[in-house]
Amino acid sequence: MISFDSDSPAPQATLTSAQQELYEWLASYIDSHRHSPSIRQMMEAMGLRSPAPIQSRLRHLQQKGWITWQEGQARTLQLLGGHLQGIPMLGTVAAGGLVEPFDDIQERLDLQPLLDTRGLFALTVNGDSMIAAHIDDGDVVLMEPVNEPSRLKAGTIVAAMVEGRGTTLKHFHRQGAMVRLEAANPAYAPLLIEAEQVAVQGKLVAVWRQV
Template identity: 55%
Template structure:
C-alpha cells in the first residue's frame, strides 16, 4: 500500500513523516537526525531539521530540537479519552452507560516545545498539584505578557527551579505558593528566568 499523503504537507515532508511513523512503530522510539538523513538520502542535517520544524508547526509531531529521542507522533499520543458521564464525589448518582464524547488532549501536545517537570514538594498542594505529580509546561516567550495568577516554572538564583503562582506588583515579581506554610518569594524582574507556564497536571495513580 502506498504511503498516505496529507494535503497540507509537501512531498518531502510527507515522505519523512511516513518514514518516522514506520520507524517508531517498528522500534518504539524516535530515530536520530543521522538516521533520518540516511533514510532520506541527504548529506546535511539542515533539510531534515527544516522538515521536522514544518511537521511540528503543522501539528504532526511533538519535538524538542537539539534533544535526542524527544519526538512523538501527535495523533498517537492520544486519540482522545472517552467521557462516559460524571461521577459523584458526594452522594450517589446514576452510573455511566453510554459514550457521550471524547476528551481531546491532543491539543496540549500540538503546542510547540511542550515539556514536562516532576513536582517535588507540597508548596502547590492547594492548587491540586502534589508531590510526585508531572506538570506539562508551555515555554514562555514573553514574560511581560504573563498574567497575574498564572502558574509558572521559574529559575531563581540560589533556589533552583520552582513551581509557583506569578504576580507582578509595583515593579516587583512575587512567586506565591498554594500552601500557607510557604512565604512568597519577592524578586526583581532581572533576578528570575521564567521557563514555562502550566498546561496540565498528570498524576499516575498506583494501587
C-alpha cells in the same frame, strides 16, 4: 489545549470470532509497526492461503463500523473501534452525592493535540508547596513555554528560575518592579524578587498524576 470529538460512530454490532481475531491482530500489528499491514500479510498471519476471506472480514468490520480504509490504496486501513483515537468520556461522576449512571460514550478525550503542541515540556513536582492548588508531591506538570512574562495573568502557576538559585513552581504576581512568587501552602512565605532575576520558563497547562 484539549479537545473533544463527538463523532465516532461507536461500533456496537458484535463480531464473529474470525472477525474479532483479525481485528485484534490488526490492533497489535498497527500498535507495533505504526502502519497498516497489507491484505496478504493479514492472510498469512491468519494462516490462510487466499486473500478472499480477509476481504470478507474487512468488509464486515467496515460495515459494523470498526475499521475504514481508502479504496484502492495500499495499507490505508484505520481502526475506528476505540483506542488510539482517544479516551471515551463516559460522563460525569459524583464526588459527593450520587448522580445518574452512565452508559454510553458522550465524547472523546483526545490527548494528541497536546502532544503536537510545539515546545511543551513536563516536570516532576518535588515538594508540597502547591498542595492547596492540589498539585501533589510526585505529580507531573505539563508546561507551556512563555515568551513574554509581562503578559502573564496574575496568579498563573509558573515554573520560575531565580537567578543562581534554581527553579520552583509558584503562583506568579507582579508587584511594582518586583515579582512575587507565592506558594499554595501557608507554611511557605512568598518570595519577593527583582524582575530581572526571575526567568519564567513556562506556565502550567495541565497536571498529571498516575496512581
